[in-house]
Amino acid sequence: MEARLRQPASQTETGSDPTTTRSEGVVIGVDPSLRGTGYGLVARRGSDLHVLAYGTVRCPRTWSRTECLAAISRTLRQLVETHHPTVAVFEGLFHARNVRTALIMGEARGAALSVLAEAGIEIYEIAPRRVKLAVTGHGGADKPAVARMVRRLLNLNQTLRSDEADALALALTHWQTHARPWTGTSKRI
């Protein structure tokens, strides 16, 4: 898990653990954006949560919008084929500064959501405040605090990029609230 592998073909940075057998289920958290889509796959085995892979689909400024969307789809399809997630979690009720930004964010989300939906994966949204609350105990926690708690709760030694931490936090929140559906934390979309 600690080894970071660079895969130049898809400009993807990845941390991964090949021992994916006998988990009770695999959840993928996704934090989509055009230039840096974070993802994190977390499995539960017994009472333990275990990180299978995390990383960022990095799309340099020199890439066109559609090249980025293709990279997001391609990477998520590869992750689905490798790790067989059954549940995906995205941020809900997030903010966009304006219509133009919302459109670009929407396109990145659409590229990711359509791959997971075509694979028959259940997709949920969780509000950012709920994620912060579940992970840090404080709904107004800042990004570094979320990243620190994600590393601690998932026993990761490496520093995490903000989009990776957010994606892992989404998967973690799903598992943490999984046994308490009455909290109404997530919404299937």
Next chain:
Amino acid sequence: MEARLRQPASQTETGSDPTTTRSEGVVIGVDPSLRGTGYGLVARRGSDLHVLAYGTVRCPRTWSRTECLAAISRTLRQLVETHHPTVAVFEGLFHARNVRTALIMGEARGAALSVLAEAGIEIYEIAPRRVKLAVTGHGGADKPAVARMVRRLLNLNQTLRSDEADALALALTHWQTHARPWTGTSKRI
């Protein structure tokens, strides 16, 4: 071309012509929206433009957002496999009432764009006003006027849904302006 085939599996309404051989190239116009994504494929043979297929990916209100996105991706992938378009055209600079609407529209566009980009198809945007101007000679033309001219220019006898007419108009505009690149009508994205 005049026969309309209903394909219940994907809730797609389609008009198609199986004689797709020996075209100089195939252009797909796409007018994405969550509940009714229009598409139209137009080939040029010699000086003639020829409609290969057009239709709407219809997603009933009972379908979830992600089921709709999967249907958009699946349908476009099938069209790519059947008709091998080399160029795709979308509307650019379109309006959204608010951030929420832009996000939903963006998701539908992302689902469509990522499939076409993964297939290596060149993707262009054309401003709606340019499309109206190219098809009707008037940049402020209304939707019925655009649909009438699309039917006339492409020799279609059947009435067209608004999203189908818009998609065919995009493909038509690409061909009409193809020989005049100095007009700067379309922008590769």
